[in-house]
Amino acid sequence: MAAEPIYLDHHATTPVDPRVLEAMEPYWRRDFGNAASRGHLFGWRAEAAVEDARERIAAAIGAEPREIVFTSGATESNNLALLGAARARRRGHVVTVATEHKAVLDPVRALEREGFRVTRLPVEADGLLELPRLEEALADDTVLVSVMAANNEIGVLQPVQEAAGLCRERGIPLHSDAAQALGKIPLDLAEWPADLVSATAHKLYGPKGVGFLFVRNRRPRVRIAPLFHGGGHERGLRSGTLPVPLVAGMARAVELAVAEREADAVRMGALRDRLRARLEAELPGVHVHGDLVRRLPGNLNCGFEGVDGEKLLLALPRLAVSTGSACTSASPEPSHVLAALGVPEALARASLRFGVGRETTGAQIEAAADQVVAAVASLRGEAR
Ligand SMILES: Cc1ncc(COP(=O)(O)O)c(C=O)c1O
Known part of the structure; x- marks a missing residue:
């Protein structure tokens, strides 16, 4: 299996x-x-x-x-x-x-x-x-x-x-x-x-x-x-x-x-920061949406320039993440939240929301970063 x-x-x-x-x-x-x-x-x-x-x-x-x-x-x-x-x-x-x-x-x-x-x-x-x-x-x-x-x-x-x-x-x-x-x-x-x-x-x-x-x-x-x-x-x-x-x-x-809030926040925040650091270091054209300080510790939402949004999720079959909010994903419109921030439509569509949880491990974060870096690079036609 x-x-x-x-x-x-x-x-x-x-x-x-x-x-x-x-x-x-x-x-x-x-x-x-x-x-x-x-x-x-x-x-x-x-x-x-x-x-x-x-x-x-x-x-x-x-x-x-x-x-x-x-x-x-x-x-x-x-x-x-x-x-x-x-x-x-x-x-x-x-x-x-x-x-x-x-x-x-x-x-x-x-x-x-x-x-x-x-x-x-x-x-x-x-x-x-x-x-x-x-x-x-x-x-x-x-x-x-x-x-x-x-x-x-x-x-x-x-x-x-x-x-x-x-x-x-x-x-x-x-x-x-x-x-x-x-x-x-x-x-x-x-x-x-x-x-x-x-x-x-x-x-x-x-x-x-x-x-x-x-x-x-x-x-x-x-x-x-x-x-x-x-x-x-x-x-x-x-x-x-x-x-x-x-x-x-x-x-x-x-x-x-x-x-357990404080302990969870420290751990989840560190994992989220690690994911962000890897994506930003290994890929050009990564845009993190939303304030970085006044933010939930487990949240990362970023757009990848030059990538087709629909193809991005399809290229990540081993990762359960979402584009926009799960409650609105039945509708094909780009996220109203990203639109309200002034994010251009193509970048909004090529954005992923990552939500780190209580049981998320460091190994999972490294594997997720590997998968996103490989998928974005391949959709951009770059060999990795
Ligand atoms: C901010 C916010 N409000 C409301 C809801 C709806 O909550 P429930 O699924 O309990 O109806 C959600 C869940 O998606 C949410 O994230």
């Missing part, structure tokens, strides 16, 4: 950590109850597991347990935050950033169709949002601002804390999509003035299909119109039977990611 390709696509998803799998195990069969069953032991046990998970997630991120609303993942959390908070206000102005994930941009477009006024802020060539642009955009009728914490394609870290401060001074709620950031950068919601924060378990070695929305408990609390009706679970914000094993797994995954 041929060897598995090297997995360097950890922004798309991550494998479940064995410790997470272990934490989920009791809730598939032994303690399988419905957390909303109030009349018997099976339900009580499931409810206890859910509340224990809520407390542990809250403790790991500086939140209160009642500020955590369980969802199916960051797409749902973003939709609940954006559609929910805007619709509760009925009309007004919504501000977001051009490089957000589609799970933010698409609900914002839906709000625009419903009559909300929308501003999509541009970013600079390094992918970062300049705060004065946000400040200028805020208006008397602004009802919500959404700025992601870490970009899923180029890994840059937006100044969310400062943006949230600006919004708070004006009484405007700020939402942040932290799907790529939680467990990767310091994130203490006791310090962050954001009101709504989205997260998902499968980006941090937890299971797919579960996430949460942090809804700050302050006066006045941000009002949210629920997306689903029925049952009144999660304080009426998200009806639906909770997936107890997934919730328990997510709590363990969040705890581990937060506890």
Whole structure:
């Protein structure tokens, strides 16, 4: 059997950590109850597991347990935050950033169709949002601002804390999509003035299909119109039977990611830097996209001049990487993120996103660099 390709696509998803799998195990069969069953032991046990998970997630991120609303993942959390908070206000102005994930941009477009006024802020060539642009955009009728914490394609870290401060001074709620950031950068919601924060378990070695929305408990609390009706679970914000094993797994995954964050960051950052150093030393015409300092430790995104984008991926069958974001790769358009940075279309198409993970080894990075150098050189018609 041929060897598995090297997995360097950890922004798309991550494998479940064995410790997470272990934490989920009791809730598939032994303690399988419905957390909303109030009349018997099976339900009580499931409810206890859910509340224990809520407390542990809250403790790991500086939140209160009642500020955590369980969802199916960051797409749902973003939709609940954006559609929910805007619709509760009925009309007004919504501000977001051009490089957000589609799970933010698409609900914002839906709000625009419903009559909300929308501003999509541009970013600079390094992918970062300049705060004065946000400040200028805020208006008397602004009802919500959404700025992601870490970009899923180029890994840059937006100044969310400062943006949230600006919004708070004006009484405007700020939402942040932290799907790529939680467990990767310091994130203490006791310090962050954001009101709504989205997260998902499968980006941090937890299971797919579960996430949460942090809804700050302050006066006045941000009002949210629920997306689903029925049952009144999660304080009426998200009806639906909770997936107890997934919730328990997510709590363990969040705890581990937060506890091991610093050590993981140092190791993954060194591997990412090694990959970048080799590509830049061994190939001319390599363009790294996005700021290099304010960046996720495991992210590298670079374009290779003079190479056809489609042929590049085909020339790398032993490497699991992506061009643009996995969630948009079904559509043939070049990445909207790279376009927002002003990257020319041909270079954007000839760009690869590398995502180093917890289990990535030095040997895998060397092998990946060998493969990319050989593929680019061969597509450029150079013998190596
Ligand atoms: C920044 C960002 N937001 C949202 C999502 C969607 O998350 P989920 O897969 O949990 O719906 C992703 C995942 O691709 C992401 O990277």
